[in-house]
Amino acid sequence: MTDDELAEAKRRRRLLAASVRRAFPGSTTYFNGSVAHGDANTPLTDVDLGVVLTKKDAEPYGPGKKSSLPLMEIARDAIHNDLDDEFDKLTIEIVGRRRAVLVRFGDPVTQGQADFTADVMTAIPHPSGHGLYIPNTKIAAQWDRAxxxxxxxxxxxxxxxxxxxxxxxxxxxxxxxxxxxxxxxxxxxxxxxxxxxxxxxxxxxxxxxxxxxxxxxxxxxxxxxxxxxxxxxxxxxxxxxxxxxxxxxxxxxxxxxxxxxxxxxxxxxxxxxxxxxxxxxxxxxxxxxxxxxxxxxxxxxxxxxxxxxxxxxxxxxxxxxx
Incomplete structure:
Protein backbone atom coordinates (compact mmCIF):
# COMPACT_ATOMS: atom_id res chain seq x y z
CA MET A 1 0.00 0.00 0.00
CA THR A 2 1.12 3.59 -0.48
CA ASP A 3 1.65 6.15 2.26
CA ASP A 4 -1.26 8.15 0.87
CA GLU A 5 -3.59 5.15 1.07
CA LEU A 6 -2.61 4.47 4.67
CA ALA A 7 -2.99 8.14 5.58
CA GLU A 8 -6.49 8.23 4.07
CA ALA A 9 -7.49 5.07 5.91
CA LYS A 10 -6.34 6.57 9.19
CA ARG A 11 -8.14 9.85 8.41
CA ARG A 12 -11.42 8.02 7.92
CA ARG A 13 -10.81 6.08 11.11
CA ARG A 14 -10.34 9.37 12.99
CA LEU A 15 -13.60 10.71 11.54
CA LEU A 16 -15.45 7.66 12.79
CA ALA A 17 -13.82 7.86 16.21
CA ALA A 18 -14.78 11.51 16.60
CA SER A 19 -18.35 10.74 15.55
CA VAL A 20 -18.93 7.95 18.08
CA ARG A 21 -17.29 9.95 20.87
CA ARG A 22 -19.81 12.70 20.23
CA ALA A 23 -22.60 10.12 20.19
CA PHE A 24 -21.54 8.77 23.58
CA PRO A 25 -20.33 11.72 25.72
CA GLY A 26 -17.45 10.82 28.03
CA SER A 27 -16.63 7.66 26.10
CA THR A 28 -13.19 6.65 24.88
CA THR A 29 -12.18 5.10 21.57
CA TYR A 30 -9.50 2.59 20.66
CA PHE A 31 -8.04 1.28 17.41
CA ASN A 32 -7.36 -2.37 16.62
CA GLY A 33 -7.00 -4.64 13.61
CA SER A 34 -4.32 -4.72 10.96
CA VAL A 35 -3.85 -0.97 10.49
CA ALA A 36 -3.51 -0.37 14.23
CA HIS A 37 -1.21 -3.41 14.55
CA GLY A 38 1.04 -2.34 11.70
CA ASP A 39 0.54 -5.52 9.66
CA ALA A 40 -1.92 -4.46 6.97
CA ASN A 41 -1.31 -5.97 3.55
CA THR A 42 -2.11 -4.63 0.11
CA PRO A 43 -4.84 -3.97 -0.89
CA LEU A 44 -5.97 -1.84 2.04
CA THR A 45 -9.69 -2.47 2.43
CA ASP A 46 -10.76 -1.82 6.02
CA VAL A 47 -10.10 -0.43 9.49
CA ASP A 48 -11.31 -1.43 12.95
CA LEU A 49 -12.10 0.68 15.98
CA GLY A 50 -14.20 0.61 19.12
CA VAL A 51 -15.94 3.00 21.47
CA VAL A 52 -16.13 2.25 25.21
CA LEU A 53 -19.02 3.76 27.15
CA THR A 54 -18.61 5.25 30.60
CA LYS A 55 -19.53 2.96 33.50
CA LYS A 56 -22.65 4.99 34.17
CA ASP A 57 -23.88 4.87 30.58
CA ALA A 58 -23.04 1.16 30.38
CA GLU A 59 -25.18 0.17 33.37
CA PRO A 60 -28.28 -0.89 31.37
CA TYR A 61 -26.20 -3.12 29.07
CA GLY A 62 -24.38 -6.43 29.40
CA PRO A 63 -25.17 -10.13 29.88
CA GLY A 64 -28.64 -10.50 31.36
CA LYS A 65 -29.42 -6.88 30.50
CA LYS A 66 -29.82 -4.99 27.23
CA SER A 67 -28.12 -6.09 24.05
CA SER A 68 -25.83 -3.85 22.02
CA LEU A 69 -28.46 -3.15 19.35
CA PRO A 70 -29.57 0.23 20.78
CA LEU A 71 -25.92 1.30 20.98
CA MET A 72 -25.27 0.20 17.41
CA GLU A 73 -28.29 2.23 16.27
CA ILE A 74 -26.99 5.34 18.05
CA ALA A 75 -23.56 4.87 16.44
CA ARG A 76 -25.13 4.36 13.01
CA ASP A 77 -27.20 7.54 13.24
CA ALA A 78 -24.25 9.61 14.47
CA ILE A 79 -21.96 8.39 11.67
CA HIS A 80 -24.60 9.13 9.05
CA ASN A 81 -25.09 12.60 10.48
CA ASP A 82 -21.37 13.40 10.44
CA LEU A 83 -20.15 11.68 7.27
CA ASP A 84 -23.00 11.62 4.77
CA ASP A 85 -22.04 14.99 3.30
CA GLU A 86 -18.50 13.86 2.46
CA PHE A 87 -19.32 10.28 1.44
CA ASP A 88 -22.55 10.38 -0.56
CA LYS A 89 -22.55 6.60 -1.09
CA LEU A 90 -22.09 5.79 2.61
CA THR A 91 -24.14 2.85 3.91
CA ILE A 92 -24.18 1.38 7.41
CA GLU A 93 -25.30 -2.11 8.42
CA ILE A 94 -26.32 -3.29 11.88
CA VAL A 95 -28.93 -5.98 11.20
CA GLY A 96 -27.35 -9.41 11.38
CA ARG A 97 -23.99 -8.03 12.46
CA ARG A 98 -22.36 -10.17 15.13
CA ARG A 99 -19.99 -7.72 16.76
CA ALA A 100 -19.76 -4.35 15.09
CA VAL A 101 -21.46 -1.73 13.02
CA LEU A 102 -20.32 -2.17 9.41
CA VAL A 103 -19.62 1.11 7.62
CA ARG A 104 -19.33 0.98 3.83
CA PHE A 105 -17.85 4.19 2.47
CA GLY A 106 -18.75 3.53 -1.16
CA ASP A 107 -15.33 4.96 -1.96
CA PRO A 108 -12.21 2.74 -1.93
CA VAL A 109 -8.88 3.85 -0.50
CA THR A 110 -6.91 1.61 -2.86
CA GLN A 111 -7.56 2.15 -6.55
CA GLY A 112 -9.25 -0.78 -8.22
CA GLN A 113 -10.92 -2.09 -5.07
CA ALA A 114 -14.69 -2.32 -4.75
CA ASP A 115 -14.96 -0.37 -1.49
CA PHE A 116 -13.43 0.56 1.83
CA THR A 117 -15.14 -0.48 5.06
CA ALA A 118 -14.88 -0.04 8.81
CA ASP A 119 -16.01 -2.16 11.75
CA VAL A 120 -17.11 0.06 14.63
CA MET A 121 -17.61 -1.82 17.88
CA THR A 122 -19.74 -0.48 20.73
CA ALA A 123 -18.21 -1.88 23.94
CA ILE A 124 -18.79 -1.50 27.66
CA PRO A 125 -16.35 -1.82 30.59
CA HIS A 126 -16.14 -5.20 32.29
CA PRO A 127 -17.19 -4.98 35.97
CA SER A 128 -13.85 -6.47 37.05
CA GLY A 129 -11.96 -3.57 35.52
CA HIS A 130 -10.07 -5.95 33.25
CA GLY A 131 -11.08 -5.94 29.62
CA LEU A 132 -14.44 -5.21 28.06
CA TYR A 133 -17.76 -6.72 27.17
CA ILE A 134 -18.08 -6.66 23.38
CA PRO A 135 -21.21 -7.51 21.37
CA ASN A 136 -21.95 -11.04 20.21
CA THR A 137 -25.44 -11.11 18.77
CA LYS A 138 -25.09 -14.81 17.89
CA ILE A 139 -25.23 -16.06 21.49
CA ALA A 140 -27.94 -15.91 24.16
CA ALA A 141 -25.95 -13.65 26.48
CA GLN A 142 -25.45 -11.15 23.62
CA TRP A 143 -22.01 -10.15 24.97
CA ASP A 144 -18.50 -11.66 25.10
CA ARG A 145 -15.60 -10.76 27.30
CA ALA A 146 -12.47 -9.54 25.48
Missing amino acids: DPITHTQMVLEAITDTKVVFARTVRLLKHWNGTHSKPMCSWNIKALCLECLNEPMPLINALQDFFTYAVDEISKGPTADPAGVADPIPLNMPRREVHKRLCTARDYVDLAIEHEKAGRPLSAQHALHQVLPELVPDADCTEEEADRLARTVRSGGTAASGLGLSTGLVTPTRAWGI
Missing part, protein backbone atom coordinates in the same frame (compact mmCIF):
# COMPACT_ATOMS: atom_id res chain seq x y z
CA ASP A 147 -9.57 -7.13 25.76
CA PRO A 148 -8.78 -5.63 22.35
CA ILE A 149 -7.01 -2.66 23.93
CA THR A 150 -4.46 -4.89 25.66
CA HIS A 151 -4.11 -6.95 22.48
CA THR A 152 -3.04 -3.88 20.53
CA GLN A 153 -0.60 -2.84 23.27
CA MET A 154 0.97 -6.31 23.24
CA VAL A 155 1.35 -6.31 19.47
CA LEU A 156 2.93 -2.84 19.40
CA GLU A 157 5.37 -3.84 22.13
CA ALA A 158 6.33 -6.94 20.14
CA ILE A 159 6.93 -4.83 17.05
CA THR A 160 9.27 -2.60 19.05
CA ASP A 161 11.07 -5.52 20.73
CA THR A 162 11.69 -7.27 17.41
CA LYS A 163 12.54 -4.11 15.47
CA VAL A 164 9.47 -4.57 13.23
CA VAL A 165 10.20 -8.24 12.45
CA PHE A 166 6.97 -9.18 14.25
CA ALA A 167 4.80 -7.11 11.91
CA ARG A 168 6.66 -8.22 8.78
CA THR A 169 6.36 -11.86 9.77
CA VAL A 170 2.64 -11.51 10.44
CA ARG A 171 2.19 -10.01 6.97
CA LEU A 172 3.91 -13.04 5.42
CA LEU A 173 1.88 -15.44 7.53
CA LYS A 174 -1.34 -13.74 6.48
CA HIS A 175 -0.31 -14.39 2.87
CA TRP A 176 0.38 -18.05 3.74
CA ASN A 177 -2.98 -18.30 5.49
CA GLY A 178 -4.86 -16.73 2.61
CA THR A 179 -3.34 -19.01 -0.03
CA HIS A 180 -3.86 -22.19 1.99
CA SER A 181 -7.63 -22.05 2.62
CA LYS A 182 -7.43 -19.73 5.66
CA PRO A 183 -7.07 -22.40 8.35
CA MET A 184 -6.62 -19.75 11.06
CA CYS A 185 -7.92 -16.26 11.75
CA SER A 186 -5.38 -13.43 11.75
CA TRP A 187 -5.65 -12.97 15.51
CA ASN A 188 -4.74 -16.61 16.12
CA ILE A 189 -1.59 -16.09 14.04
CA LYS A 190 -0.68 -12.98 16.01
CA ALA A 191 -1.39 -14.63 19.34
CA LEU A 192 1.01 -17.46 18.51
CA CYS A 193 3.60 -14.97 17.25
CA LEU A 194 3.42 -13.14 20.57
CA GLU A 195 4.66 -16.31 22.26
CA CYS A 196 7.56 -17.15 19.94
CA LEU A 197 8.83 -13.91 18.36
CA ASN A 198 10.46 -11.63 20.91
CA GLU A 199 13.73 -10.44 19.37
CA PRO A 200 15.08 -9.29 15.98
CA MET A 201 15.95 -12.05 13.51
CA PRO A 202 15.93 -12.73 9.76
CA LEU A 203 12.41 -13.20 8.41
CA ILE A 204 13.06 -16.76 7.26
CA ASN A 205 14.08 -17.68 10.81
CA ALA A 206 10.99 -15.94 12.17
CA LEU A 207 8.85 -18.08 9.86
CA GLN A 208 10.67 -21.19 11.01
CA ASP A 209 10.17 -20.29 14.69
CA PHE A 210 6.48 -19.59 14.12
CA PHE A 211 5.66 -22.79 12.27
CA THR A 212 7.69 -24.91 14.68
CA TYR A 213 5.94 -23.35 17.67
CA ALA A 214 2.48 -23.34 16.06
CA VAL A 215 2.69 -27.03 15.15
CA ASP A 216 3.38 -27.90 18.78
CA GLU A 217 0.75 -25.59 20.24
CA ILE A 218 -2.08 -26.48 17.87
CA SER A 219 -1.43 -30.16 18.56
CA LYS A 220 -2.25 -29.44 22.22
CA GLY A 221 -5.47 -27.53 21.62
CA PRO A 222 -6.86 -24.08 20.80
CA THR A 223 -4.76 -20.97 21.35
CA ALA A 224 -5.39 -19.13 24.61
CA ASP A 225 -6.21 -15.43 24.67
CA PRO A 226 -2.87 -13.62 25.23
CA ALA A 227 -4.62 -11.13 27.52
CA GLY A 228 -6.03 -13.93 29.65
CA VAL A 229 -9.56 -12.58 29.37
CA ALA A 230 -11.41 -14.04 26.37
CA ASP A 231 -12.21 -17.63 25.48
CA PRO A 232 -9.64 -19.65 23.48
CA ILE A 233 -9.36 -18.62 19.83
CA PRO A 234 -11.36 -20.86 17.48
CA LEU A 235 -9.89 -22.32 14.31
CA ASN A 236 -11.45 -22.02 10.86
CA MET A 237 -11.04 -25.74 10.18
CA PRO A 238 -10.90 -28.97 12.19
CA ARG A 239 -7.76 -28.93 14.31
CA ARG A 240 -6.29 -31.94 12.50
CA GLU A 241 -6.50 -30.11 9.17
CA VAL A 242 -4.92 -26.95 10.59
CA HIS A 243 -2.13 -28.99 12.14
CA LYS A 244 -1.50 -30.71 8.80
CA ARG A 245 -1.12 -27.38 6.99
CA LEU A 246 1.20 -26.04 9.67
CA CYS A 247 3.37 -29.18 9.50
CA THR A 248 3.64 -28.90 5.73
CA ALA A 249 4.66 -25.24 5.92
CA ARG A 250 7.18 -25.98 8.68
CA ASP A 251 8.79 -28.75 6.65
CA TYR A 252 9.10 -26.59 3.54
CA VAL A 253 10.62 -23.70 5.48
CA ASP A 254 13.10 -26.07 7.16
CA LEU A 255 13.97 -27.50 3.77
CA ALA A 256 14.44 -24.05 2.26
CA ILE A 257 16.87 -23.13 5.01
CA GLU A 258 18.81 -26.39 4.50
CA HIS A 259 19.06 -25.76 0.77
CA GLU A 260 20.25 -22.22 1.30
CA LYS A 261 22.92 -23.30 3.78
CA ALA A 262 24.09 -25.92 1.29
CA GLY A 263 24.46 -23.35 -1.47
CA ARG A 264 21.36 -24.33 -3.46
CA PRO A 265 19.48 -21.01 -3.76
CA LEU A 266 17.17 -22.17 -6.58
CA SER A 267 16.12 -25.24 -4.63
CA ALA A 268 15.58 -23.04 -1.60
CA GLN A 269 13.44 -20.66 -3.63
CA HIS A 270 11.40 -23.52 -5.05
CA ALA A 271 10.70 -24.75 -1.51
CA LEU A 272 9.66 -21.38 -0.16
CA HIS A 273 7.38 -20.91 -3.15
CA GLN A 274 5.28 -23.77 -1.76
CA VAL A 275 4.66 -21.71 1.38
CA LEU A 276 4.29 -18.23 -0.13
CA PRO A 277 3.33 -18.74 -3.78
CA GLU A 278 2.01 -15.18 -4.17
CA LEU A 279 5.25 -13.61 -2.94
CA VAL A 280 8.03 -16.01 -3.88
CA PRO A 281 8.42 -16.85 -7.61
CA ASP A 282 9.01 -20.49 -8.38
CA ALA A 283 12.46 -21.52 -9.61
CA ASP A 284 13.78 -24.30 -11.80
CA CYS A 285 16.04 -26.27 -9.48
CA THR A 286 16.52 -29.28 -11.78
CA GLU A 287 20.29 -28.95 -12.15
CA GLU A 288 20.83 -28.22 -8.45
CA GLU A 289 18.72 -31.22 -7.47
CA ALA A 290 20.47 -33.53 -9.92
CA ASP A 291 23.81 -32.47 -8.49
CA ARG A 292 22.58 -33.04 -4.94
CA LEU A 293 21.31 -36.52 -5.76
CA ALA A 294 24.55 -37.44 -7.52
CA ARG A 295 26.63 -36.33 -4.54
CA THR A 296 24.32 -38.23 -2.18
CA VAL A 297 24.79 -41.46 -4.15
CA ARG A 298 28.56 -40.95 -4.38
CA SER A 299 28.72 -40.53 -0.62
CA GLY A 300 26.94 -43.84 -0.07
CA GLY A 301 23.37 -42.60 0.50
CA THR A 302 20.25 -43.25 -1.54
CA ALA A 303 18.73 -40.85 -4.02
CA ALA A 304 15.61 -40.48 -1.86
CA SER A 305 17.39 -39.69 1.37
CA GLY A 306 18.28 -36.33 2.80
CA LEU A 307 16.48 -33.04 3.11
CA GLY A 308 13.12 -34.64 3.71
CA LEU A 309 12.65 -35.87 0.15
CA SER A 310 11.99 -39.42 1.28
CA THR A 311 8.86 -38.16 3.06
CA GLY A 312 7.36 -36.82 -0.13
CA LEU A 313 8.36 -33.19 -0.01
CA VAL A 314 9.16 -31.58 -3.33
CA THR A 315 12.41 -29.62 -3.20
CA PRO A 316 11.52 -26.23 -1.69
CA THR A 317 12.32 -22.49 -1.66
CA ARG A 318 13.44 -18.98 -1.41
CA ALA A 319 13.02 -15.60 -2.81
CA TRP A 320 15.29 -14.49 -0.09
CA GLY A 321 13.99 -10.99 -0.45
CA ILE A 322 11.35 -11.72 2.18
